[in-house]
Amino acid sequence: MRYAVDRYAIGTEIEVCADDFYGKYIPNKLSRFRCPECGEIVYFRSKGGNQPNHFYHKVKTDQTPECDKRVDGHAKLSLYQRVGLSLYLTGVVSGNLQLNIGFPAIGRHLLMQAETQKLIVNIIGDNNTKIAKRIDSSNFFEDRLTLIPVNFVPKNTRNYSIEISGTSSMRLFSKQWAGFADGFGVGGAIFSFEETGGKKIRRGDCISTQRTYYLVTKIGIPPHKEIKCTEIGKLYLKNNAYKVYVFEINVDLDNKARFLAVSDYFNRFFGVVLLEKQPELIPLWPPVVVQEFFIPVKNNSSVVCSVSSGNSSPNVYLYKEFATAPVDLHRNRSGGYTTEIYVGKTPSILSVDRKYVGREAVFQDRFIIRPNFSYEIQIERPNHVITPWDKVTEDIFKSDFSVIANSKMELYIGSLNRTFRYEPIRSALTAIPYKTNTNEMYLIIESGIAFHIKAHVKGQRIEIEDKELAKSLTNCICGQMVPIPMWAYYGIRLLKRNGYLQTYHKIMALINNQEISIALLKQMRKPEFMRITNLNKLIK
Structure with missing residues (x-):
């Protein structure tokens, strides 16, 4: 393989080419490179001559994730086959903590087929420890994630094995279900944080500072002052009691010794890497609800996302069947990156900086x-x-x-010029200050309910007026051109601000080299324009 993830500095990752290191001294070369697909440590090799520079994997073990970059890898594996099934921690609110394996939806047709053939899924640990579930509508959802409780963890950091028994084979479910689920590290496991529970951070993936996580462990409180822990309960699994903590990491990258010590702790005991900044996509607009997937509140829409990454030039990958493709990014003036994702009935699966790591964002x-x-x-x-x-x-x-609300929610307030402001609702009564030209609101409730309200009457009137005004400018394209007066500049801005976007864009198209036609100026001084822009206060 020619490319690898280079952890060249503490708390950072960047993708590099093997040719960049030919003939050079490489500090920490036995630990700094990772496979960009599976996250394993890889090693640089250069034989010279006509032998290409490349990175290579170590010998595969039971704990090794699937990766088609390996010499012994499989050429065509789905995303789920490569990263395995996920573990989930639930029961945080009730206090009855439970470990589960998540099985993605397989659809009504496949579920009925499995039920007819009396197929059984076996979750296998070791020493004949296993859980068997019949694949039918009483045990599995056809249209969303199914959580199957498990009361054991494979020993010696091994993965769970997932097998199908019956008259069919695992190939029937290969696009949705993997043959394994990620096990625990030597110290336990780390889960993402939501108020009701979380999803396990896979070994080889990353965590970051200034974020909250769940820690499930038997080795006690982390021995580092930078890790602030609060015990919330115990998880009982086959004669073993794991303590469950909520924790946050507060360590600055400027203190490299302490950052490295904390990073080594999490890598050694839990198999995860500490980064200063979490690689992720952050949906900006329109609002989305999170119910296993990111679901936009507007149907058949594109979602604009901010790209969070510790790299100066991040990468975003879109998954297509058995391959990935890079996504175009837009760099804004502040140096940040955004991307626009079309969301339809087929899931759009993306990841930042790393492929096949298990932190993919799914939009649908x-x-x-x-x-x-x-x-x-x-x-x-x-x-x-x-x-x-x-x-x-x-x-x-x-x-x-x-x-006035009885639940936590997010409020988005829109204006006629299509800009929105964000107001978090965190109390029973939240004051919202007045802003000119407000005409719609979105309420996104924590459980996923979305409400939308719009001042339809005013909006419809503006749309009709805007269309007529823009049409009236058709004959203003010719004639003598003059510098744009200040009152006209002001009026054009007010057109955009008040929601007359067709008229605004038509006028902007008729302006050339900061000059405007006299015919267009005369049109802008007519009563219908004066009323909309209130220019009569500026023009005597």
Whole structure:
């Protein structure tokens, strides 16, 4: 393999080519390079002559993840086959902590086929320890992730084995289910943090500072002051009691000795790497709800995401069947990166900086599951008049108001110029200050429910007026050109601000070298333009 992940400095990763190291001294060469697909340590080799420079894997073991970069690797493996099934920690709120293996949805047709053939899935540990579940509609969901509880962990850091018994074979489920699930490290396991539980961080993946995680371990509290832990309960597995902690890492990269000590601890006992910055995609717009996948609140839409990475030039990969392809990124003025992802009925699977590591982000247009909890949302105006959420009209947007809610949620407030501001709802009564030209709101509730309200009457009127105004400018393309007056500059900005985007873009297309036609200026001084832009205050 020609490429590897180079952990050239503490808390960082970057992809490099083997040719870059030909004839050079390589510090820490036995530990710094990782396979970009499976995360294993790889080694640099240069034989000279016509032998290409390359990186190579060590001998494969039971714990080794699948990787087609290996000499003994398989050429065509799905994402799920390569990274294995995931472990989940649940029961945090109730206190009944439970370990589970997550089985992705296989669809109604395949589930019915498995039920007809009386297939059984076996979750195998060691010493004949296993759990058997019949693959049918009583044990597995057809359209979402199924969590199967397990009460054991394979010994000696081995993986769980997943086998199908019956009249069929594992090939039937190969696109969704892998033949293994990632086991524990010598010290236990680390899980992502949500209020109700989390997903296991696979060995070879990374964690980062200033984030909250769950720690499941038998070796006690981490011996480093930079790791702040709080015990929340115990997880009982086959005569073994694991303590469960909530923890956060607070160590600065400037203190390299301490950062390295903490990083070595997590790598040695849990098989994960500590980075200063978590590689991930952060959805910006439109809002998304998280129910196993990222689900945008608008159907058939594109989602704009910010790219978080410790690399100066990050990589984003899109998964296609058995291959990946790089995604185009846009660099903004501040040096950050964004990308736009089309979201349809077929899942869009992406990852940042590393491939086949298990932290992939999945976007899909699908039905949002709504729980039975009764959400109460009301709007209170300054005169203390309270309006139910579904009765809100455009008059609400003309002054300050408050949101009365019985749950944590996120509020996005939109303006006519298509800009949005974000207001987190974290208390029973949240004051929202007035902002001009507000015309719509999105409420995203923690459980995944999305509400949308828009001042339709005003928006429809503007859309009709905008279309007519833009059409009236058709004959203003010719004639004498003059420098743009200051009042016209101001009026053009107000058109955009007030939501008359067709008219705004039409005028901008008619401007040439900072000059505007006299005919267009005359049109802008007509009553319909003066009313919209309020220019009569500037033009005497």
